[in-house]
Amino acid sequence: MYPRLHPERAIIMERNRLSYKVSQFLMFAGPAAFLFCATVIVPFIYGLYLTFTSWDGISRTKPFVGLANYAAAFADTDYWSALGRTVIYSFFSVILINIVAFLLAYLVTSGVKGQNFFRAGFFIPNLIGGIVLGYVWKFVFNRAFVAIADALGGTGTSLLSTPSGAMFCLILVSVWQYAGYMMLIYVAGFMSVSESLKEAAMIDGCTPAQAMWNVTIPLMRSSFVQCIFLSITRCFMVYDVNLSLTKGEPFNSSVMAAMHVYNQAFTYKNYGTGQAQALILFIICAIVGVTQVYIGKKGEVQA
Numbered sequence: 001m002y003p004r005l006h007p008e009r010a011i012i013m014e015r016n017r018l019s020y021k022v023s024q025f026l027m028f029a030g031p032a033a034f035l036f037c038a039t040v041i042v043p044f045i046y047g048l049y050l051t052f053t054s055w056d057g058i059s060r061t062k063p064f065v066g067l068a069n070y071a072a073a074f075a076d077t078d079y080w081s082a083l084g085r086t087v088i089y090s091f092f093s094v095i096l097i098n099i100v101a102f103l104l105a106y107l108v109t110s111g112v113k114g115q116n117f118f119r120a121g122f123f124i125p126n127l128i129g130g131i132v133l134g135y136v137w138k139f140v141f142n143r144a145f146v147a148i149a150d151a152l153g154g155t156g157t158s159l160l161s162t163p164s165g166a167m168f169c170l171i172l173v174s175v176w177q178y179a180g181y182m183m184l185i186y187v188a189g190f191m192s193v194s195e196s197l198k199e200a201a202m203i204d205g206c207t208p209a210q211a212m213w214n215v216t217i218p219l220m221r222s223s224f225v226q227c228i229f230l231s232i233t234r235c236f237m238v239y240d241v242n243l244s245l246t247k248g249e250p251f252n253s254s255v256m257a258a259m260h261v262y263n264q265a266f267t268y269k270n271y272g273t274g275q276a277q278a279l280i281l282f283i284i285c286a287i288v289g290v291t292q293v294y295i296g297k298k299g300e301v302q303a
Contacts, residue, residue: 051276056269069272070280078252079277082260083284089167089256090235093174097231098224100179105186119187122180130177134244137173163253166246170254173241178234182227189223190216225296229289236285257281 051069053062073079104122108115125133142158150156159165193216201211239258242248248255255263261281265274 047275048279050271051279053272055271057266057271058269065272069276072270072273073276073280076264076273076277078255079257079260079264082255083257083281085167085254086236086238086257089170089174089238090232093171093178093235094228094231096171096175097178097182098227100175101182101227102186104179104183105190108183109187109190119184122183124180125177126181128177130238130240131244133173133177134241137169137176138245141169160246161250163250166250166254169245170238170242170256173245174235174238177241178231182231185223185227185230186220189220193219221296225293228296229293232289232292233285236281236288 050062052064052066054065054068055062104118108119108122112118128136138160141160146156146158159169197215197219198211201215202208206214237258238256239262242254242256242259246254248259257277258281261274261278264277265271268274
C-alpha cells in the first residue's frame, strides 16, 4: 500500500494544481475579467474590424474596403487640424492642472486650519459630470461674466464667441475639473516623504525652498509621473466638456479630435473612417503617455 500523505501536504499539493488555480481565478477575478472583455476588448476588436469596412451604421452589409479608411483618415485635413488643437489644448491644460494641483496639495498638507475641509472642497469639481460641468460654465461665461463686464462698463462679449476665447474657456474648465483629483495624488506624495529627511536638510543649512526643491520634489517623482500621465490621457480624449461648453464653435474652431471622430462616425455615418481616426488618436495618445511614464520612471529616487 502507498503511504498516506499528511493532510497539510495534501492541501498544499491540491492548491498547486492548475485546475485549482483556474477555479480560484474564475471565482474571484472571473466576473471582472468577463466585464472587461465584454466592454473593452470585444468592442476594440470589433472597432478594428470596422476600420476595414465602409459600413454606414445602418445597412446589414459591411463591404470590405481594405486600407481605404486609413487613407481617408490621413487625407482628412479637418481631422489633423482638430488633432493639432487637441495637442495645444492638452499642452497648456496638463501644465496648469499639475501646477495648480501641486500648489493645492502643498496648501492642504502645510497644517492650515481646516485642511481636510479644503481637500474635500477642491475634489468636488471632479465628481461633477463633464456634460453638466460644461453647461454650468457655459452659463457663467455667457451670462455671469458678461453681466459683470457690462456693469463695469466693458463690451460684455462672451469669451466663447471667439476662437481663442473658446480655447481659453476649455482649458480653464479642465483645470478647474481635474486639479482637485490630481491634488489627492500629490497629497499622498507629500505625506510619503519622511519628515526626518526634511529636518536633516534644514539642519544642513537648506532653506525651506531648497529643501522642497532638493528633497521633497525628487522623492515625489512617482506622483508627478502618475498625474502627468492621467492628465495627458484625459485631455487627449476630452469630449463631454467640448460638447456641452462650445459644441466646436465658433466656426468649428474648438472641435477637438474626439469630437471630430464622433461626428465622422455618428453624424456623417462614416463608421469606418471614424474608427480609423479613433485608432490613430489612441495610438498617438498611447505613445505620448508611455513615453512620458518611461522617462519619468527612469529618474525616480528611492527614499
